[in-house]
Amino acid sequence: MEEIVDLLKEVLDEQRVTQNPTQLEHHSRDESYHTPHLPDVVVFPRNKQEVRDILSLAYKYEVPVIPFGMGSSLEGHVIPYRGGISVDFSLMNQILEVLPDDFLVRVQPGVTRTQLNKELKKHGLFFSVDPGADATLGGMAATNASGTTSVRYGVMRDQVRDLEVVLADGRLIRTGTRAAKSSSGYHLTGLFVGSEGTLGLFTELTLRVYGIPEATMAARATFPSVKQAVEAVISILSAGIAIARIELIDAPSIQKMNEYKQLNYPVAPTLFLELHGNEQGLKQDVDFMRELVEAADCRDFQFEKENKARQELWEARHHLAYAFIHGSPGKKMMTTDVCVPISELAASVENARRWIDETHLEGAIVGHVGDGNFHTLLMIDPKNADDIKQAETINEKIVLDALQRGGTCTGEHGVGIGKMKYQQQEHGEAFLLMKQLKNTLDPKGILNPGKIFP
Numbered sequence: 001m002e003e004i005v006d007l008l009k010e011v012l013d014e015q016r017v018t019q020n021p022t023q024l025e026h027h028s029r030d031e032s033y034h035t036p037h038l039p040d041v042v043v044f045p046r047n048k049q050e051v052r053d054i055l056s057l058a059y060k061y062e063v064p065v066i067p068f069g070m071g072s073s074l075e076g077h078v079i080p081y082r083g084g085i086s087v088d089f090s091l092m093n094q095i096l097e098v099l100p101d102d103f104l105v106r107v108q109p110g111v112t113r114t115q116l117n118k119e120l121k122k123h124g125l126f127f128s129v130d131p132g133a134d135a136t137l138g139g140m141a142a143t144n145a146s147g148t149t150s151v152r153y154g155v156m157r158d159q160v161r162d163l164e165v166v167l168a169d170g171r172l173i174r175t176g177t178r179a180a181k182s183s184s185g186y187h188l189t190g191l192f193v194g195s196e197g198t199l200g201l202f203t204e205l206t207l208r209v210y211g212i213p214e215a216t217m218a219a220r221a222t223f224p225s226v227k228q229a230v231e232a233v234i235s236i237l238s239a240g241i242a243i244a245r246i247e248l249i250d251a252p253s254i255q256k257m258n259e260y261k262q263l264n265y266p267v268a269p270t271l272f273l274e275l276h277g278n279e280q281g282l283k284q285d286v287d288f289m290r291e292l293v294e295a296a297d298c299r300d301f302q303f304e305k306e307n308k309a310r311q312e313l314w315e316a317r318h319h320l321a322y323a324f325i326h327g328s329p330g331k332k333m334m335t336t337d338v339c340v341p342i343s344e345l346a347a348s349v350e351n352a353r354r355w356i357d358e359t360h361l362e363g364a365i366v367g368h369v370g371d372g373n374f375h376t377l378l379m380i381d382p383k384n385a386d387d388i389k390q391a392e393t394i395n396e397k398i399v400l401d402a403l404q405r406g407g408t409c410t411g412e413h414g415v416g417i418g419k420m421k422y423q424q425q426e427h428g429e430a431f432l433l434m435k436q437l438k439n440t441l442d443p444k445g446i447l448n449p450g451k452i453f454p
Contacts, residue, residue, distance in 0.1 A: 001040045001083075004061055008043055008085070011053040016044040016091070027068055027078070027086040031133075033334045033382060033391075034076035034417060039066065039086035046091045048164065048172060048203040055201065056170035058085055062444050065168075067197040069110065069139030074335050075416025077143065077196050081450045087201065089138055095119050096204070103209050104161060104178060109138025109202045125209045128153035131412065132318055138202045143414035144194035148317075151237075151370025152244040152276065153210065155412065157193045164204035165192055168442040178206060191437070196414055197448035199441045213276035216244075217286060218310040219303035221293045222268040226250060226353075229269045230346040232296035233369045236273075237342075239292060241285045245274040246370040247317055250353060253364035253377075260323030261316050266300050271369070272317050274310070317366075321377055324364055328379040336395045338402035339373040339411030348405060352376050352398050359390045373411035415452045423452065 008017045019041050029036035040063075045051045058065045064084025071078055080086055093110035100123045107116060114134045116127050129140060131147040139145075141163070146155035153159075162176035175188035192199055223229040226248070233246055248271055249257070255267045273289070275282050286303055293301055304310045325333055340348050349365055356363040356376060367374030378394065380387040399409045399422055409415075409422040424431050435453055439445075 001063075004057065004063055004085075005041050007057055008041065008054065011057065012043060012045065012050055016046075018042050018044075026071070027088065028080070030071050030073040030076060030078050032074045032076050032416075032418065033332050033380065033388070034079060037079055037081045038083070039080040040083045042068075042086045042088055044088050044091045048166065051087070051166045051201055051203050052170045052172060054085065054087060055166050055168060058446050059169045059444060062446060064446050064449050065201070066448050067109075067138070067142065067201050069136030069142075070112070070134070072133040072135045073139065073143060073416065074337070074413045075410070075418035077414060077416040077448070077451060079417070081417070084446075089136065092203070093136075098123055098125075099178070100125060102178060103211075104206055105209050106204060106206050107137055108204060109136060109141075111137050113137065113140070120209055121212070124212050126212050127159070127207065127209050129156050129159060137205055137207065141193050141202060141205055142196050144412070146368070146371075146373070146412040148245045148247060148274075148368060150368060150373075150412075151246055152242070157190060159208045160189055160193050160205060161208055162206035163189055163192055163202055165200035165202055167200045168444065168447050172203075173200075176206070194414070196416065196451050198438055198452055199447065201447075213244075214278045215276075215282050215305075216307075216310065217275045217282050217303055217305050218313050219271075219273040219275075219286070219289070219301065220265070220313060221271045221273065221298045221302075222266045222300040223271070223293075223296065223298055224268065226269045226349050227346040228296045228298075229271055230342070230349075230369060232271065232293045232298065234342060235292040235296060236289060237370065239288060241289055242275055242277045242281070243273060243370065244276040245272070246368070247272040248349070248365075248367040248369040248374065249317065249320065250349070250365040252353075253320060253366060256323045256327065256364065257316055257320055260326055261319065263316060265316075268299065272313065274314070320364060320366060324362065324377055324379055328362060330381065331379045332382045334378045334380050334391045334395070335413070336376045336378070336398050337373070337410050337413040338398055338407055339371065340402050340405045340407035342369070342372045344405040344407065345369060345372050345374065348398075348401055348407075349374055351401055352394075355394050355397050359394065361387065361390055361394070363394075368411075371411070372407070417451060420452060420454050 089110035
């Protein structure tokens with residue numbers, strides 16, 4: 001490996017090739033509970049040519065390469081279990097071009113979501129995908145991230161118009177164009193989005209952006225049961241209301257939120273909602289939505305128009321994880337992630353809550369219920385084998401239940417190492433095709449090895 005490190009220093013410069021123990025440790029983990037593993041070296045490229053040079057060297061010497069954004073992934077995506085080169089994209093963080101008339105923006109992969117939206121605001125635009133964490137856009141594309149706004153605007157794959165990708169052997173390709181649609185050739189952009197660094201490294205992304213809505217309203221509705229809350233969601237979606245977010249939080253999680261944020265929300269299954277549109281249209285939508293949720297036996301319905309009140313409502317939702325972490329010192333959070341057809345959501349969520357309650361573990365259930373995606377947040381002691389075993393058992397029950405209901409083992413967090421064992425069951429013969437594609441594009445197996453494919 002010493003020879004590779006010396007060659008990397010010739011390609012970059014000595015300051016951007018490091019084996020500093022602190023840097024190696026930082027790049028050995030993500031936000032998940034999965035066991036860390038040190039890379040051999042960390043590099044910080046500044047441009048596409050340097051990425052090409054890094055991969056050309058790695059390909060020649062058959063050294064693993066693992067892309068690294070913010071390290072906010074939740075299934076071990078960036079953990080270099082076979083050592084090798086961790087490629088940190090933090091210096092490739094330029095917003096290259098804003099194209100307001102085309103509703104597009106060109107960025108380097110190290111640009112973060114918050115950084116982009118700050119710049120877009122000057123043009124009356126915003127980027128829609130909000131996974132909660134301030135992740136890099138390259139990492140979000142690599143995992144096909146989504147989040148709270150996907151019910152209205154779609155997931156990351158829907159926003160990526162074009163990618164610039166460096167392949168395993170150092171070749172540089174583009175996968176699309178700036179055009180809104182194309183019937184030309186295979187849809188390579190869709191193939192690379194969600195590939196988790198196993199097919200290539202992104203050096204540029206062209207993304208779809210949106211006009212900032214004239215008006216925004218937020219609402220909170222509580223129900224006697226999860227089933228009735230989901231019935232309300234189906235009614236709202238069926239009515240064509242311009243809903244931008246619909247989040248479900250179960251009763252025990254509301255209790256934890258109240259304690260952490262010093263709130264007094266009713267302790268019951270609760271929907272957090274947000275609507276985007278114009279003033280007059282939103283007033284009509286809110287009145288109509290009130291009728292729909294009351295028909296589903298809503299017990300309390302409050303809506304907020306003022307920006308500060310809306311921010312406080314969504315801050316409470318986004319800080320739910322911190323509420324559990326703060327209340328469980330010394331423990332780590334394990335997050336599950338499945339997606340089911342909306343018609344199956346209530347039963348799936350109720351099963352998940354029952355399985356949590358059958359253990360001694362503390363946990364929350366939250367869901368982007370507008371698209372059938374939900375998570376459990378489980379607090380575990382990483383040094384306690386029983387905690388880990390119980391959490392993994394709950395996770396497996398939830399995943400197998402989702403697959404049986406026609407769903408998927410991951411709605412947005414990705415496969416990484418945590419969901420590898422479910423790939424064959426979910427995809428069947430198609431999984432073998434995926435492996436063939438991987439072997440074709442990465443014949444030496446150097447790109448993020450040990451992820452997605454066992």
